[in-house]
Amino acid sequence: MAETPRERYRTQVRAEIKQHAWEQIANAGVSALSLNAIAKQMGLSGPALYRYFAGRDELITELIRDAYRSLADTVRAAAGADLIALAGVIRDWARADPQRYFLIYGTPVPGYHAPADTTVISDEIMAVLLDASGTLPRVLSFWTRLQGVLSLELAGHFAGMAFDPALLLADELTDLS
Amino acid sequence: MAETPRERYRTQVRAEIKQHAWEQIANAGVSALSLNAIAKQMGLSGPALYRYFAGRDELITELIRDAYRSLADTVRAAAGADLIALAGVIRDWARADPQRYFLIYGTPVPGYHAPADTTVISDEIMAVLLDASGTLPRVLSFWTRLQGVLSLELAGHFAGMAFDPALLLADELTDLS
DNA sequence: CGCAACAGTTAGAACCTATAACCATTTCGC
DNA sequence: GCGAAATGGTTATAGGTTCTAACTGTTGCG
Numbered sequence: 278m279a280e281t282p283r284e285r286y287r288t289q290v291r292a293e294i295k296q297h298a299w300e301q302i303a304n305a306g307v308s309a310l311s312l313n314a315i316a317k318q319m320g321l322s323g324p325a326l327y328r329y330f331a332g333r334d335e336l337i338t339e340l341i342r343d344a345y346r347s348l349a350d351t352v353r354a355a356a357g358a359d360l361i362a363l364a365g366v367i368r369d370w371a372r373a374d375p376q377r378y379f380l381i382y383g384t385p386v387p388g389y390h391a392p393a394d395t396t397v398i399s400d401e402i403m404a405v406l407l408d409a410s411g412t413l414p415r416v417l418s419f420w421t422r423l424q425g426v427l428s429l430e431l432a433g434h435f436a437g438m439a440f441d442p443a444l445l446l447a448d449e450l451t452d453l454s
Numbered sequence: 455m456a457e458t459p460r461e462r463y464r465t466q467v468r469a470e471i472k473q474h475a476w477e478q479i480a481n482a483g484v485s486a487l488s489l490n491a492i493a494k495q496m497g498l499s500g501p502a503l504y505r506y507f508a509g510r511d512e513l514i515t516e517l518i519r520d521a522y523r524s525l526a527d528t529v530r531a532a533a534g535a536d537l538i539a540l541a542g543v544i545r546d547w548a549r550a551d552p553q554r555y556f557l558i559y560g561t562p563v564p565g566y567h568a569p570a571d572t573t574v575i576s577d578e579i580m581a582v583l584l585d586a587s588g589t590l591p592r593v594l595s596f597w598t599r600l601q602g603v604l605s606l607e608l609a610g611h612f613a614g615m616a617f618d619p620a621l622l623l624a625d626e627l628t629d630l631s
Numbered sequence: 632c633g634c635a636a637c638a639g640t641t642a643g644a645a646c647c648t649a650t651a652a653c654c655a656t657t658t659c660g661c
Numbered sequence: 662g663c664g665a666a667a668t669g670g671t672t673a674t675a676g677g678t679t680c681t682a683a684c685t686g687t688t689g690c691g
Binding site: 303304305306307308376379382383384385386387388396399400414417418420421422423424425426428429431432433434437440445448449452 | 480481482483484485553556559560561562563564565573576577591594595597598599600601602603605606608609610611614617622625626629
Binding site for chain 1: 636637638639640641
């Protein structure tokens, strides 16, 4: 497993590219992600990034994978807690970077299919939820209600109405526990 | 209200542009919408479309407005029905053109704000729902649960799990009526 | 040491949005 | 009806994007 300096450098640069990519996504959404802009920010010139990612799509796919992994990590770290607590953890994760949330649960691109390993990660999350809720119908209700509140809240569809989404979420989950 | 031939032609061309735009969106999502491609499909050459729309953003804004109006129309047409029926109508509307649904309820672009009149339309939809459900907390629960099922279903996140989203939705709404 | 793998470069094709300048036609005011 | 203005269309062009090709220098391994 001895890492050659080359590999070291390579993974480090890849990480830096993804770092800039996340900043762009957080600020302007994934549609505004520009390889050129990232290259310029890094002092590189355009096509250099193609040494590290086959193209824009592969970079985005990698970001989606990382988003899934990040969510799975935070859920796993809260394993054992009850559904209310899990919902709070997931909501906090989503609010920390809404565009990262939308990368997973937002508008899908017709024809694009997430890499197979993301479904594995997704199953892992479901396993934690199932462990906390007991039955499958319950976790399904939990999941859809949570997504309902989150997608509307993060997309700003609760903007006008003066109420706390956290309270709505709590209300939606009390009869599940 | 006498329509001059000019206005006639203008609104007709605008409608044709939007028609092609909707096809592109349905097939490849809004990010793939290309004014150039639309112009070519219509036998026009690039910049001609700027006579009809100030730019890509204005066209998309107009499409969002139309999507809101379309949803409001279908909801209004079902006014008086109970919540289960309303949910079915809305779900059918969304499934008929998922990308149109996502244009309203999908990933928001940071910094972009929907035109003010859409909130008016949104309020109108809420009024119908409120009329069918009675209390505000109930319509809020209805709305978030419906959105939860719809966003997950239309984004394909129920792909692996073998069950009928319609049944899940019905289950989620039975205790609300 | 030598050579192959690798990181980076510039050039360029094929797109895209958008503006500018220009032309022909249609419409409108007088 | 006539002339001016508004309108719909064109091409040219600037600047942006992704991505490929060809080339250069450097690094690292046998």
